[in-house]
Amino acid sequence: MxxxxxxxxxxxxxxxxxxxxxxxxxxxxxxxxxxxxxxxxxxxxxxxxxxxxxxxxxxxxxxxxxxxxxxxxxxxxxxxxxxxxxxxxxxxxxxxxxxxxxxxxxxxxxxxxxxxxxxxxxxxxxxxxxxxxxxQLATHMGAKIQKPVWLNVMKQNGIPENKAEEICETIFQQYNAWDEDIFPGYxxxxxxxxxxxxxxxxxxxxxxxxxxxxxxxxxxxxxxxxxxxxxxxxxxxxxxxxxxxxxxxxxxxxxxxxxxxxxxxxxxxxxxxxxxxxxxxxxxxxxxxxxxxxxxxxxxxxxxxxxxxxxxxxxxxxxxxxxxxxxxxxxxxxxxxxxxxxxxxxxxxxxxxxxxxxxxxxxxxxxxxxxxxxxxxxxxxxxxxxxxxxxxxxxxxxxxxxxxxxxxxxxxxxxxxxxxxxxxxxxxxxxxxxxxxxxxxxxxxxxxxxxxxxxxxxxxxxxxxxxxxxxxxxxxxxxxxxxxxxxxxxxxxxxxxxxxxxxxxxxxxxxxxxxxxxEYMGNGVKPEKIENFPTQLLLFSAPDIEGLRCEVDGVLFRLDLEPYTRLAMQSIAHFDHSAPKRLAILAPDAANFKATAGKAMELISKNPDKSLSVPDRFHYGTGENVARDIAFIFPGQGSQYINMGSDVSMAFPEARKVWDRSVDCQCFQGKKLHRVVFPVPAFEDNDKAARMAELIETRWAQPAIGAMSASLLKLLTLLGITPNYA
Structure with a gap:
């Protein structure tokens, strides 16, 4: 240390x-x-x-x-x-x-x-x-001073001197002109x-x-x-x-x-x-x-x-x-x-x-x-x-x-x-x-x-x-x-x-x-984390369908002016969950968002008073947003896999810290739990199979699933989501 x-x-x-x-x-x-x-x-x-x-x-x-x-x-x-x-x-x-x-x-x-x-x-x-x-400019200008070489080669190959001079001058003019700014410029x-x-x-x-x-x-x-x-x-x-x-x-x-x-x-x-x-x-x-x-x-x-x-x-x-x-x-x-x-x-x-x-x-x-x-x-x-x-x-x-x-x-x-x-x-x-x-x-x-x-x-x-x-x-x-x-x-x-x-x-x-x-671990200022989500969530809300369309069009207009991820964060910040018309769009990039937003508004316009959902693309809700009971169901043994939850742990520091705390835990034969769940990458099929076989063992599977569930629970708690049943 x-x-x-x-x-x-x-x-x-x-x-x-x-x-x-x-x-x-x-x-x-x-x-x-x-x-x-x-x-x-x-x-x-x-x-x-x-x-x-x-x-x-x-x-x-x-x-x-x-x-x-x-x-x-x-x-x-x-x-x-x-x-x-x-x-x-x-x-x-x-x-x-x-x-x-x-x-x-x-x-x-x-x-x-x-x-x-x-x-x-x-x-x-x-x-x-x-x-x-x-x-690049130095190389360019260095070539320009080779005129004597060009001229000699041309004359040695039987080109009349006046014609050789004419050709060399044409080549010479292909390069930048020498001036007082060229020297410092290169x-x-x-x-x-x-x-x-x-x-x-x-x-x-x-x-x-x-x-x-x-x-x-x-x-x-x-x-x-x-x-x-x-x-x-x-x-x-x-x-x-x-x-x-x-x-x-x-x-x-x-x-x-x-x-x-x-x-x-x-x-x-x-x-x-x-x-x-x-x-x-x-x-x-x-x-x-x-x-x-x-x-x-x-x-x-x-x-x-x-x-x-x-x-x-x-x-x-x-x-x-x-x-x-x-x-x-x-x-x-x-x-x-x-x-x-x-x-x-x-x-x-x-x-x-x-x-x-x-x-x-x-x-x-x-x-x-x-x-x-x-x-x-x-x-x-x-x-x-x-x-x-x-x-x-x-x-x-x-x-x-x-x-x-x-x-x-x-x-x-x-x-x-x-x-x-x-x-x-x-x-x-x-x-x-x-x-x-x-x-x-x-x-x-x-x-x-x-x-x-x-x-x-x-x-x-x-x-x-x-x-x-x-x-x-x-x-x-x-x-x-x-x-x-x-x-x-x-x-x-x-x-x-x-x-x-x-x-x-x-x-x-x-x-x-x-x-x-x-890593900086002092009490000073740290930069904001750069999002690394594989996709972006954009939220829109309005009192009516025309207002919803204006919200979507506003983001479409700004796509060429601002980073897509920033627009996504702004849309979430301005979302009103109590508004009568609500639209959520999932899209990995700006081009995908344009296509999904266009299709969503086309379908919504046909029946604006009916909720509509297309998995992994968009969800449209209309009318009063009624709160419903929430239940948390955690996975059991058999659901484990290599690198499970890695995307959540990389995106949300609080979720990752649950795994950080496991480093101090007493583990089997000195091996750490995270080394089993997030192992060193393997290249051969038998090595990949061996890593999975190890994770399947009950002694690793149960604490691994427990840590994964605790990681997700920590994230849900930070988001303010609490269950009525668990």
């Missing part, structure tokens, strides 16, 4: 605001719901980016062609340059990553209470973002500088280039600014807004892109990554300051670990040794062991070599820390100490090899005190990667994982990772403390102890970063 008394709490950092633009998501609510629903945003490259006819060819031996045509792309947004003080003429001279980063920064700032209320001196607000590689550091300029932030501004680890590098630097008290708020994150052909060419030549055109992290059929675009930003403050100024707190960052791979066989090849050092450093700073962490958002690119090395790095870090504890002055000494008060240093022979051999995970060298435990009892830490849904967003990849993990901690949900047919057999994951979480599951945890998560991000050149995070 974490020893809070021996760690300086002033170095805790709160995430107090979030802004983002990722494939399939323009806002935080959509991003989280996409994750929970397991939606896939990897598609064919749109014509707005590049033409397959120009660059694609199945024969990948050609240096000027690529085979992978799929990626993940950010959605179009409305962008008003005047809103950000940019004359429209500057758009052609400014890279898209700078423009879109202004939009995302605005959203993060709007989400930060202390900024919205001007509680912070702008001299002490900094902007530090990860951004790597050439921007520089990476201006991504941060333009934000600081527009919003008048006068602290430090810069960008960090650690390749695909850039955004976590930026977060690490931001935290240092806050700990050293040089800044009072830092806008941090990463930006990568261009899946241009140069990126595809570059990644393909390192054999990183998927031949199948998909990203399947840690899966047996994973064959590479796909490239994504994205921008993610978080606002960071010292926790004590955030609590004082009533900022809403998504999660707390307890420590960041970083390392370099040192000497290796390849400058772009990953090293489990280097990665394990970064992970170890993160938990030294956090003040607790990796063994307490129940969720790891991995770098998880989907390449077999990268995923295997990353998994080995986690195994090494877990093994190193397993028998160690922190000294009281660990933050100052930078060392771990074993339970026998002897230094627990990294041994050269433990770090020499980057490849664990099959069977080595079960050796004494990496033993986990798991003798006698079944695989699903041993595995206690979920492993996932959002790249399976939005691709590898490069400079913005790490912060996407931080945002996902912060929301998982805040909502107490294990988010799923999609596209795993079965874990890669070389990992021998069933012998480890880790498992691949492929379905959304309630995060059941001991009451009073914060849930803990970690996020990894690694970059070419051996740049390794790991963030240790935990």
């Amino acid at each position: 974490q020893n809070q008394n021996k760690r300086d709490p002033s170095i805790d950092i709160a995430i107090v605001g979030i802004g983002l633009l990722y494939p399939g998501a323009k806002d935080l609510m959509t991003f989280w719901r996409n994750i929970l629903e397991g939606r896939d945003f990897i598609t064919e490259t749109p014509s707005t980016h590049w033409s397959m006819a120009d660059y694609h060819e199945k024969n990948t031996r050609r240096e000027d062609k690529i085979h992978c045509t799929r990626g993940a792309f950010i959605p179009e947004i409305d962008f008003d340059p005047v809103e950000f003080g940019l004359p429209p003429r500057l758009l052609q001279s400014t890279d898209v990553v700078q423009l879109l980063s202004l939009h995302v920064a605005k959203e993060a700032i709007r989400d930060t209470v202390s900024l919205s209320h001007e509680k912070i001196n702008r001299d002490r607000i900094s902007v530090i973002l990860g951004s790597s590689g050439p921007t 520089l990476n550091n201006i991504v941060a500088g333009r934000i600081a300029n527009r919003f008048d932030f006068r602290g430090m501004n810069c960008t960090v280039d650690a390749a695909c680890g850039s955004s976590l590098g930026a977060i690490h630097m931001a935290i240092q600014e806050l700990i050293l008290r040089k800044s009072d708020l830092v806008l941090a994150g990463g930006a990568d807004a261009s899946n241009m052909p140069a990126s595809f060419f570059s990644f393909e030549r390192t054999h990183a892109l998927s031949i199948a055109g998909d990203c399947r992290p840690f899966s047996a059929d994973g064959d590479g990554t796909v490239l994504g675009e994205g921008i993610g930003m978080i606002t960071l403050r010292r926790l004590e300051d955030a609590e004082r100024d009533s900022d809403k707190i998504y999660a707390v960052i307890k420590g960041v670990g970083c390392s370099s791979d040192g000497r290796s066989n390849s400058i772009y090849g990953p090293s489990s040794r280097g990665q394990s050092i970064a992970i170890r450093n993160a938990y030294e700073a956090a003040g607790y062991s990796l063994k307490e962490v129940e969720l790891i958002e991995a770098h998880g690119t989907g390449t077999q070599a990268g995923d295997r090395v990353e998994f080995q790095g986690l195994i090494k870090a877990y093994g190193m820390l397993d028998s160690c504890k922190l000294k009281s002055d660990a933050l100052n000494s930078g060392k771990l100490e074993s339970s026998e008060s002897k230094p627990c240093e990294l041994k050269a022979d433990e770090l020499e090899s980057d490849a664990l051999k099959p069977g080595e995970l079960n050796s004494d060298k990496y033993k986990y005190e798991t003798d006698g435990l079944k695989p699903d009892d041993r595995q206690c830490c979920a492993l996932g990667s959002v790249k399976s849904q939005i691709g590898h967003t490069k400079s913005a990849a790490g912060v996407a994982g931080v945002i996902k993990s912060a929301l998982a901690l805040h909502h107490n949900i294990f988010p799923p990772m999609i596209k795993v047919s079965r874990p890669h057999p070389d990992m021998e994951i069933e012998m480890s403390p880790f498992y691949l979480n492929t379905v959304s599951r309630p995060w059941i945890h001991q009451i009073g102890d914060p849930r803990k998560a970690g996020v990894s991000s690694f970059g070419f050149g051996g740049s390794n970063f790991h963030v240790a995070m935990e």
Whole structure:
């Protein structure tokens, strides 16, 4: 357990605001719901980016062609340059990553209470973002200066000089004109500088280039600014807004892109990554300051670990040794062991070599820390100490090899005190990667994982990772403390102890970063929960049928102006159960609501004085709403099934807390009830059958049904529903 008394709490950092633009998501609510629903945003490259006819060819031996045509792309947004003080003429001279980063920064700032209320001196607000590689505009303008090359080639091939000059000039005019705004318009550091300029932030501004680890590098630097008290708020994150052909060419030549055109992290059929675009930003403050100024707190960052791979066989090849050092450093700073962490958002690119090395790095870090504890002055000494008060240093022979051999995970060298435990009892830490849904967003990849993990901690949900047919057999994951979480599951945890998560991000050149995070359990402000219901309930009431039609039409009109979920909540708030005409509609999305509402009003209009119900779609009531007796009937043995009640527990915290209280209960052979009801996901049919067989046993079935019934009863009580009979 974490020893809070021996760690300086002033170095805790709160995430107090979030802004983002990722494939399939323009806002935080959509991003989280996409994750929970397991939606896939990897598609064919749109014509707005590049033409397959120009660059694609199945024969990948050609240096000027690529085979992978799929990626993940950010959605179009409305962008008003005047809103950000940019004359429209500057758009052609400014890279898209700078423009879109202004939009995302605005959203993060709007989400930060202390900024919205001007509680912070702008001299002490900094902007530090990860951004790597050439921007799209830089590549574009770099091509323009190749005119001498074009001209020489044409003359060498017999084209008369005057004709060659004419052709070259035509090509030259295809590119943007050089002007005084082009240079700052394509520089990476201006991504941060333009934000600081527009919003008048006068602290430090810069960008960090650690390749695909850039955004976590930026977060690490931001935290240092806050700990050293040089800044009072830092806008941090990463930006990568261009899946241009140069990126595809570059990644393909390192054999990183998927031949199948998909990203399947840690899966047996994973064959590479796909490239994504994205921008993610978080606002960071010292926790004590955030609590004082009533900022809403998504999660707390307890420590960041970083390392370099040192000497290796390849400058772009990953090293489990280097990665394990970064992970170890993160938990030294956090003040607790990796063994307490129940969720790891991995770098998880989907390449077999990268995923295997990353998994080995986690195994090494877990093994190193397993028998160690922190000294009281660990933050100052930078060392771990074993339970026998002897230094627990990294041994050269433990770090020499980057490849664990099959069977080595079960050796004494990496033993986990798991003798006698079944695989699903041993595995206690979920492993996932959002790249399976939005691709590898490069400079913005790490912060996407931080945002996902912060929301998982805040909502107490294990988010799923999609596209795993079965874990890669070389990992021998069933012998480890880790498992691949492929379905959304309630995060059941001991009451009073914060849930803990970690996020990894690694970059070419051996740049390794790991963030240790935990659930915020203080007395400060927490953000509202983002609804994750599979469907929405909309309620309408009026004195007559025409009034009811106006209520429905009003929501239909606003569907394109406001989020569907918000309209649903507003309809419930305005519902009058005593009104003569009452309509309830169930619909998962706006399109479904339009269709259902239209059909409902059509049928109701034919006989407005008769109640009508279509199961799972709508119910219409008319006349006096007469109260009737209510009876509660609870299920008996035989009704149990795996993950029963998971949707209720994920949607309603009070229902989940019933399960949290069960964690302290004495269970059979030390196994917890929630591990039987919400087990580690299984991939093989016999494993799935074994989990169900265990739940059917009377010793588990009866307490499981009892806990499930208590969970539902708690929810009904909170809703104010009391039975006349039970």
